[in-house]
Amino acid sequence: MAIQKIFxxxxxxxxxxxxxxxxxxxxxxxxxxxxxxCPDAELIVHQALYRxxxxxxxxxxxxxRMHFHDCFIRGCDASVLISSAGxxxxxxxxxxxxxxxxxxxxxxVKSALEKKCPGVVSCADVLALVARDSVLMVGGPHWxxxxxxxxxxxxxxxxxxxxLPPPFANITVLKQQFAGVGLSVKDLAVLSGGHTIxxxxxxxxxxxLYNFTGKGDTDPALDPRxxxxxxxxxxxxxxxxxxxMDPGSFKSFDEDYYTVVAKRRGLFQSDAALLDDAxxxxxxxxxxxxxxxxxxxxxxxxxxxxxxxxxxxGKQGEIRKRCAFVN
Numbered sequence: 085m086a087i088q089k090i091f092x093x094x095x096x097x098x099x100x101x102x103x104x105x106x107x108x109x110x111x112x113x114x115x116x117x118x119x120x121x122c123p124d125a126e127l128i129v130h131q132a133l134y135r136x137x138x139x140x141x142x143x144x145x146x147x148x149r150m151h152f153h154d155c156f157i158r159g160c161d162a163s164v165l166i167s168s169a170g171x172x173x174x175x176x177x178x179x180x181x182x183x184x185x186x187x188x189x190x191x192x193v194k195s196a197l198e199k200k201c202p203g204v205v206s207c208a209d210v211l212a213l214v215a216r217d218s219v220l221m222v223g224g225p226h227w228x229x230x231x232x233x234x235x236x237x238x239x240x241x242x243x244x245x246x247x248l249p250p251p252f253a254n255i256t257v258l259k260q261q262f263a264g265v266g267l268s269v270k271d272l273a274v275l276s277g278g279h280t281i282x283x284x285x286x287x288x289x290x291x292x293l294y295n296f297t298g299k300g301d302t303d304p305a306l307d308p309r310x311x312x313x314x315x316x317x318x319x320x321x322x323x324x325x326x327x328x329m330d331p332g333s334f335k336s337f338d339e340d341y342y343t344v345v346a347k348r349r350g351l352f353q354s355d356a357a358l359l360d361d362a363x364x365x366x367x368x369x370x371x372x373x374x375x376x377x378x379x380x381x382x383x384x385x386x387x388x389x390x391x392x393x394x395x396x397x398g399k400q401g402e403i404r405k406r407c408a409f410v411n
Contacts, residue, residue: 112397113230117209122201125231129213132196136189137221141335144218145282146185151215152278152390153181154208156265157244159394161236161401162207164244165190167408178244183285187408190214194407207407208233212391219383222281224337227384229391234401237410251288251352255360265393267386273358273367274386277379280341281334283326284351286318292353294320305356307348327351339376346372 118125136143154164157175164181166174175181190210197205209231220226249261262272293315296303302311317327328334329351330341341355345368350356358364371379402411 113232113392113395115228115230117230117232118201118205122197122204124200125197125205125209126213126229128196128200129193129210130217132193133189133214133217134221136186136192137218141222142281142283143186143189144222144337145278145329145334147189147218148215148278149282150184150186150190151211152275153184153244153248154211155390155393156248156261158236158238159265159396160208160212160233160391161394161396162211162233162404162407163236163239165207165211165407166239166410168241173241174239175241175244176239178241178248180248180250181244190407198405203403203405206233206235206401206403208235208395210407216387219281219337219387222335222337224281225380225384227388230388232395232397234396234398235404235407235410236396236401249354251284251354252291253354253357255357255364258354258357259361265390267390267393269361269363270367270382271386271389273364274379274382275390276355276358276364277339277341277371277383279329279351279355280339281337282329283334284329286322286325286327289314289318289327289351290320290322293318303353303356305348305353305359310347310349329355339371339379342368342371342376342379 150164151160153175154160154162157163164175164184165187166176168174168177176184176187190207193210193214194205194207197210209229212229212231212233216227216229247261249258253261258272259269262268267275292303292306293311294300294302302308314327318325330338330344331349333340344350345355345358348356348359350358358368371377404411
């Protein structure tokens, strides 16, 4: 009798556990979220995006960066897409986001979705899917994107100004900011690899080249020969020129970024900072030594993890009709 009671209790606990998991999943993200409501959603995104990436591969880095900047502020809720109105300055107009490109691409993708499935697919999911497909279209890995995000209604410029990891951050600040959104030190090392594509503005590295400690000096962590090359391109006060983050392959998603960083040729201080921590340094050296043996898989996993930051689901938020404006 006692044994029967024990089994009954265990059975009830097991049933409760399964119900709890089901309820949790119902309120969260899931693969194939639009299977019934917009079955061609991912195909529509891919086709609309390809029309832009096929003409300008540099957009891939911009769109990946946009998803990153969105998720770090208020979670992955497409708040980075909301346009300022009156005195309300949104994330889009924050200094770190002034150089974001590709808002027109997001609008085109969303418009294509609205024609087929009006009011169904969120702008937050559009950002996540576009980031994945952008990476794929320039030679990077594919990953399954859980969907079901809802769009936020709030966007504040100062939150982006103070909470986005800056390119001049040291390793301590970077680790703190990644931990603050639930990402690990490994995620930091992995997601930094996104700098294998894209460009940097000379203004971002001006102090690193010409006034690192306020005495007209150059960052000693930067390879002197590379610093000399950068100085030829980035003259003091030059605000218009850009330079490749991964010289020679900045339009292709590969593991070469880690080789560059290992040689002390990372463009930003935040790239160089990866050599100042044992765990991130070991990851850099591993990928550099093994031609990125685990980078593609690691990047896919970290992107899924990042895409889960602070998501709105269920009845939270809304599904914006136009990504730049709350309904």
